[in-house]
Amino acid sequence: MATASKYLATYLNDHLAGSTAGLALCRRAASENKGTELGAFLTGLSEEIADDRRALEEVMDALAVGADRKKVVAARAAELAGRLKPNGQLLGYSPLSPLVELESLKLGIEGKLAMWRVLGQLAAPPALDRERMAELAARAERQAADVEARRLQVARSALAVA
Numbered sequence: 001m002a003t004a005s006k007y008l009a010t011y012l013n014d015h016l017a018g019s020t021a022g023l024a025l026c027r028r029a030a031s032e033n034k035g036t037e038l039g040a041f042l043t044g045l046s047e048e049i050a051d052d053r054r055a056l057e058e059v060m061d062a063l064a065v066g067a068d069r070k071k072v073v074a075a076r077a078a079e080l081a082g083r084l085k086p087n088g089q090l091l092g093y094s095p096l097s098p099l100v101e102l103e104s105l106k107l108g109i110e111g112k113l114a115m116w117r118v119l120g121q122l123a124a125p126p127a128l129d130r131e132r133m134a135e136l137a138a139r140a141e142r143q144a145a146d147v148e149a150r151r152l153q154v155a156r157s158a159l160a161v162a
Contacts, residue, residue, distance in 0.1 A: 004063040008122075012060050015115045017071040019053040022108035024076060029101040032093050041150060045105070048143060052112060055136055059119065062127030095158040102151040106144060113140035 004012065026046040033039035060067065120133030 004060075004065045008063070009065045011115075011118075012056065012063070012065050013068040013071050015112065016053070016056055016060065016067055017074065018108055018111055019049065019056060020072050020076055022105060022112075023049045023053060025101060025108075026105055029098060029105070033098060038098060038150060038154070041146070045143065045147070048139065052136065052139070055132075056115075059127055063124075095154075099151065099154045099158045102147055102154060106147045106151060109140055109144045109147060113137055113144060116140055 023046060026042055026049055030039050030042035030046055033042060057067070116133050116137035119128050120130050120137065122128050
């Protein structure tokens with residue numbers, strides 16, 4: 001069994017924390033947009049993000065890297081605190097909310113893509129199989145493109161110039 005350096009363990013835990021926050025954000029955004037095309041998209045995306053998080057946990061297990069619970073809890077708390085951001089109205093969900101959420105999700109997906117690419121370069125089978133890392137990177141690329149398309153759609157309506 002391959003084992004991770006302390007730096008790889010830190011790197012993986014940072015990404016696990018990020019995936020925790022991203023998954024919570026995506027699920028909340030899906031709930032806020034339930035019954036819409038965007039809500040359906042976000043529901044599917046949250047399922048994929050959950051799958052990606054499980055894939056990361058499998059890599060961590062294979063490399064004997066334990067989850068840093070403090071980082072995971074802090075990431076969840078940060079996502080909850082992020083809900084307090086101004087969105088153009090005092091209370092509730094505004095047309096700006098999904099735009100900001102999609103931008104945050106895109107940033108997280110780009111980070112995940114970068115991680116899968118890095119892990120593919122390390123290639124320490126079976127934990128870091130290059131082919132599996134390439135598959136996960138390809139899925140992240142597709143997710144980023146899909147989120148970007150919806151982000152631009154939402155931006156046109158949320159930021160329309162009169």
